[in-house]
Amino acid sequence: MNTNTGVLSGTGVESGIWDFQVVALRDGVEAHAYVQLTVVPGAAVGVRTYVSQPNTTAPIWYIAPNGVVRQRLTPTSKATVVKTVPAVRLEQFVVSGVAVDAEGNVIKAPDEGGDVSTVTSNVTSDHVTRTGAEDTITISGAWSHRLTVTQEHAHTSFTVSVAHGAH
Secondary structure, eight states: OTTOOOOOOOOOOOEEEEEEEEEEETTTTTEEEEEHHHHHHHOOOOOEEEETTTTOOEEEEEETTOEEEEEEETSSSSSEEESSEEEEEEEEEEEEEEEEEEEEOOHHHHHHOOOOOOEEESSOOEEEEEETEEEEOOSSSEEEEEEEEETTTTTEEEEEEEEOOOO
Protein backbone atom coordinates (compact mmCIF):
# COMPACT_ATOMS: atom_id res chain seq x y z
CA MET A 1 0.00 0.00 0.00
CA ASN A 2 1.46 3.30 -1.07
CA THR A 3 0.40 5.75 1.64
CA ASN A 4 0.99 8.76 -0.63
CA THR A 5 -1.11 7.55 -3.58
CA GLY A 6 -3.45 5.09 -1.88
CA VAL A 7 -2.58 2.45 -4.49
CA LEU A 8 -2.64 -1.14 -3.34
CA SER A 9 -0.39 -3.19 -5.62
CA GLY A 10 1.48 -6.45 -5.76
CA THR A 11 1.87 -9.69 -7.65
CA GLY A 12 -0.46 -12.55 -6.86
CA VAL A 13 1.14 -15.98 -7.24
CA GLU A 14 -1.58 -18.24 -5.87
CA SER A 15 -4.69 -18.32 -8.03
CA GLY A 16 -8.06 -17.98 -6.36
CA ILE A 17 -10.60 -15.47 -5.16
CA TRP A 18 -9.60 -13.44 -2.14
CA ASP A 19 -11.98 -11.32 -0.05
CA PHE A 20 -10.54 -8.72 2.29
CA GLN A 21 -11.34 -5.44 3.94
CA VAL A 22 -9.34 -2.25 3.48
CA VAL A 23 -9.49 0.23 6.34
CA ALA A 24 -8.24 3.78 5.83
CA LEU A 25 -7.80 6.44 8.46
CA ARG A 26 -7.37 10.12 7.62
CA ASP A 27 -7.80 13.09 9.92
CA GLY A 28 -9.55 10.89 12.47
CA VAL A 29 -12.10 9.61 9.95
CA GLU A 30 -12.17 5.88 9.26
CA ALA A 31 -13.36 4.41 5.97
CA HIS A 32 -13.94 0.75 5.15
CA ALA A 33 -14.03 -0.94 1.76
CA TYR A 34 -14.64 -4.59 1.04
CA VAL A 35 -12.59 -5.85 -1.88
CA GLN A 36 -12.65 -9.07 -3.86
CA LEU A 37 -9.42 -9.86 -5.68
CA THR A 38 -9.34 -12.55 -8.34
CA VAL A 39 -5.96 -13.99 -9.30
CA VAL A 40 -6.12 -16.12 -12.44
CA PRO A 41 -3.46 -18.67 -13.38
CA GLY A 42 -0.74 -17.58 -15.78
CA ALA A 43 0.15 -19.28 -19.04
CA ALA A 44 0.60 -23.05 -18.89
CA VAL A 45 4.22 -24.17 -18.64
CA GLY A 46 3.54 -27.92 -18.62
CA VAL A 47 1.50 -30.72 -17.12
CA ARG A 48 1.95 -31.90 -13.53
CA THR A 49 1.66 -35.66 -13.99
CA TYR A 50 0.90 -38.58 -11.69
CA VAL A 51 1.87 -42.16 -12.57
CA SER A 52 0.93 -45.24 -10.57
CA GLN A 53 0.29 -48.92 -11.02
CA PRO A 54 -3.34 -50.08 -11.16
CA ASN A 55 -4.90 -51.20 -7.86
CA THR A 56 -1.88 -50.27 -5.72
CA THR A 57 -0.99 -47.33 -3.50
CA ALA A 58 2.75 -47.39 -4.16
CA PRO A 59 5.06 -46.80 -5.77
CA ILE A 60 3.87 -43.56 -7.31
CA TRP A 61 5.72 -41.15 -9.52
CA TYR A 62 5.20 -37.40 -9.74
CA ILE A 63 6.47 -35.73 -12.89
CA ALA A 64 6.98 -31.97 -12.68
CA PRO A 65 6.09 -29.77 -15.66
CA ASN A 66 9.81 -29.61 -16.52
CA GLY A 67 10.02 -33.44 -16.69
CA VAL A 68 11.76 -34.07 -13.33
CA VAL A 69 10.56 -37.43 -11.96
CA ARG A 70 10.04 -37.98 -8.24
CA GLN A 71 9.32 -41.45 -6.89
CA ARG A 72 7.60 -42.37 -3.64
CA LEU A 73 8.03 -46.06 -2.76
CA THR A 74 5.41 -46.14 0.02
CA PRO A 75 2.52 -43.79 0.81
CA THR A 76 4.47 -42.35 3.76
CA SER A 77 8.00 -42.32 2.33
CA LYS A 78 9.78 -39.20 1.15
CA ALA A 79 9.77 -38.62 -2.60
CA THR A 80 13.19 -38.88 -4.24
CA VAL A 81 14.31 -37.68 -7.65
CA VAL A 82 14.90 -40.48 -10.14
CA LYS A 83 15.91 -40.37 -13.81
CA THR A 84 13.06 -42.49 -15.17
CA VAL A 85 9.98 -44.47 -14.24
CA PRO A 86 11.12 -48.12 -14.07
CA ALA A 87 9.00 -50.81 -15.71
CA VAL A 88 8.95 -54.34 -17.04
CA ARG A 89 7.51 -55.44 -20.37
CA LEU A 90 3.67 -55.52 -20.43
CA GLU A 91 3.44 -53.57 -17.16
CA GLN A 92 0.54 -51.16 -16.86
CA PHE A 93 0.56 -47.62 -15.50
CA VAL A 94 -2.28 -45.25 -14.69
CA VAL A 95 -1.40 -41.75 -15.90
CA SER A 96 -3.18 -38.45 -15.28
CA GLY A 97 -2.17 -34.83 -15.22
CA VAL A 98 -3.20 -31.19 -15.02
CA ALA A 99 -1.76 -28.21 -16.84
CA VAL A 100 -0.11 -25.71 -14.47
CA ASP A 101 1.45 -22.27 -14.67
CA ALA A 102 4.95 -21.35 -13.47
CA GLU A 103 3.69 -21.02 -9.87
CA GLY A 104 2.01 -24.45 -9.92
CA ASN A 105 -1.54 -23.11 -10.24
CA VAL A 106 -3.87 -25.47 -12.10
CA ILE A 107 -4.97 -23.91 -15.41
CA LYS A 108 -8.31 -25.70 -15.72
CA ALA A 109 -9.00 -29.03 -14.05
CA PRO A 110 -11.42 -31.49 -15.68
CA ASP A 111 -13.91 -31.01 -12.82
CA GLU A 112 -13.85 -27.27 -13.66
CA GLY A 113 -14.69 -27.84 -17.32
CA GLY A 114 -11.12 -28.40 -18.53
CA ASP A 115 -10.02 -31.13 -20.88
CA VAL A 116 -8.85 -34.42 -19.36
CA SER A 117 -5.19 -35.21 -19.86
CA THR A 118 -4.11 -37.70 -22.50
CA VAL A 119 -0.99 -39.83 -22.67
CA THR A 120 0.85 -40.82 -25.83
CA SER A 121 3.99 -42.88 -26.34
CA ASN A 122 6.76 -42.73 -28.89
CA VAL A 123 6.41 -46.54 -29.12
CA THR A 124 3.44 -47.28 -31.38
CA SER A 125 2.86 -50.75 -29.90
CA ASP A 126 2.12 -49.32 -26.43
CA HIS A 127 -1.61 -49.57 -25.75
CA VAL A 128 -3.58 -46.73 -24.08
CA THR A 129 -7.05 -47.22 -22.56
CA ARG A 130 -9.18 -44.33 -21.26
CA THR A 131 -11.03 -44.81 -17.93
CA GLY A 132 -12.77 -41.66 -16.76
CA ALA A 133 -10.17 -38.92 -16.41
CA GLU A 134 -7.21 -41.31 -16.45
CA ASP A 135 -5.32 -43.24 -19.09
CA THR A 136 -3.93 -46.72 -18.51
CA ILE A 137 -0.94 -47.49 -20.69
CA THR A 138 0.47 -50.96 -21.26
CA ILE A 139 4.20 -50.84 -21.95
CA SER A 140 5.03 -53.17 -24.83
CA GLY A 141 8.76 -53.59 -25.36
CA ALA A 142 12.01 -53.81 -23.42
CA TRP A 143 13.55 -50.42 -24.20
CA SER A 144 13.07 -46.82 -23.18
CA HIS A 145 9.69 -45.29 -23.92
CA ARG A 146 9.06 -41.53 -24.05
CA LEU A 147 5.57 -40.73 -22.73
CA THR A 148 3.96 -37.33 -23.25
CA VAL A 149 1.02 -36.12 -21.18
CA THR A 150 -1.08 -33.31 -22.68
CA GLN A 151 -3.82 -31.20 -21.10
CA GLU A 152 -5.21 -27.77 -22.05
CA HIS A 153 -2.62 -27.31 -24.86
CA ALA A 154 0.33 -27.92 -22.51
CA HIS A 155 2.48 -31.03 -22.32
CA THR A 156 5.18 -32.74 -20.28
CA SER A 157 7.32 -35.70 -21.34
CA PHE A 158 9.23 -38.27 -19.32
CA THR A 159 11.00 -41.60 -19.86
CA VAL A 160 9.90 -45.07 -18.81
CA SER A 161 12.89 -47.45 -18.76
CA VAL A 162 11.81 -51.00 -19.43
CA ALA A 163 13.81 -53.99 -18.19
CA HIS A 164 13.48 -57.57 -19.40
CA GLY A 165 12.65 -58.91 -15.93
CA ALA A 166 11.36 -57.65 -12.57
CA HIS A 167 12.56 -54.22 -11.44
